């Protein structure tokens with residue numbers, strides 16, 4: 493009995509209500525059948541091949557994901573012409589089964605047995621895109637197996653492998669989100685010294701930022717234990733123990749973090765995380781979190797990255813990335829415990845939280861759909877501050893959004909001079925207990 497239970501509102505799945513309808517194949521739409529003969533139509537095999545291509549891609553995506561994760565591609569790139577037995581030994585795999593996998597990959601033109609296995613040009617090109625497989629196949633493969641069930645009324649959310657989702661998402665982000673996030677970070681006129689990445693996954697993305705900004709310290713906050721474990725390992729491997737803290741907590745726990753220098757110079761980041769909190773805790777909770785954090789750290793900056801939810805955009809059926817990435821991505825977010833919204837919706841929420849929001853989107857050489865949106869949030873200190881932020885838009889046509897409503901109070905209490913020591917809110921001012929930083 494599968495259990496599908498991921499959140500407060502999730503219920504235990506009851507598969508006894510699931511009525512399977514098995515449709516046996518017929519040739520009834522076949523002219524030959526209608527003519528009373530058992531002969532299939534002359535083009536039957538052609539139509540069969542055409543109609544099962546998605547099955548071929550389904551199997552191929554799974555095989556490629558596992559081969560990438562097991563290190564098959566890396567090992568053959570490092571040591572071409574390796575025999576199956578040697579490769580199996582090196583990767584601690586069963587030689588007979590690995591041989592079957594390699595034969596399969598040879599038929600799909602990823603490897604070639606050339607007196608030992610080598611990568612074809614297609615096989616050499618693939619590893620760059622491993623994170624997409626890790627997130628969509630490793631993370632959400634199990635989700636799609638539940639699709640038929642979760643589409644039923646009142647069904648629970650589908651589950652996913654959150655650790656793989658977090659790691660894959662961070663890997664993808666290094667290509668598309670990193671320039672966007674760095675740009676927004678650099679645009680913050682406060683010169684942040686600490687970046688608090690809420691929902692950091694395996695911290696791979698945060699680590700890339702720290703590697704590119706040597707003066708910056710990082711705090712990665714992540715509730716999923718599997719991701720925290722990976723983050724600690726990555727931190728160790730990258731030699732960043734002195735610059736990166738990892739904390740097991742949710743974004744809502746931000747108030748209890750013990751920020752260096754009482755939070756002066758802090759910037760926060762949520763990349764594809766407010767969408768999680770939105771479905772878990774509701775719109776009001778997201779708004780309250782932003783408001784409370786800026787009440788405590790009025791000079792902070794907050795980078796938000798989200799997808800502009802446009803499931804009916806013509807791009808989804810016509811643009812290559814629309815078809816290969818955004819179309820399944822949008823579906824996934826409707827069946828797991830997450831909620832995507834449009835960028836206009838997010839801008840309105842930020843406005844209600846009394847924040848200015850400058851926007852930017854991805855480099856079109858990487859993703860020309862414009863569907864990934866970055867916001868730089870700030871609390872306005874004086875009238876006109878939002879004008880400073882209008883200029884921030886890197887590659888796309890200028891349409892920076894100021895979410896500031898000019899009728900809102902524009903001067904925070906205490907004036908706009910240098911801040912005093914920041915208050916840490918909450919009833920209990922101690923740092924949260926499950927900090928796992930190694931400092």
Ligand SMILES: C[S@@+](CC[C@H](N)C(=O)[O-])C[C@H]1O[C@@H](n2cnc3c(N)ncnc32)[C@H](O)[C@@H]1O
Pocket residue numbers: 654657658660661662663665690691692693694697713714715716719741742743744762763764765768769772
């Ligand atoms: C799609 S991944 C994004 C990872 C990373 N931020 C990135 O840019 O790729 C979403 C992450 O949010 C985490 N998450 C889920 N609910 C959360 C919450 N309430 N607070 C903080 N993180 C949360 C998940 O465990 C997962 O690691």
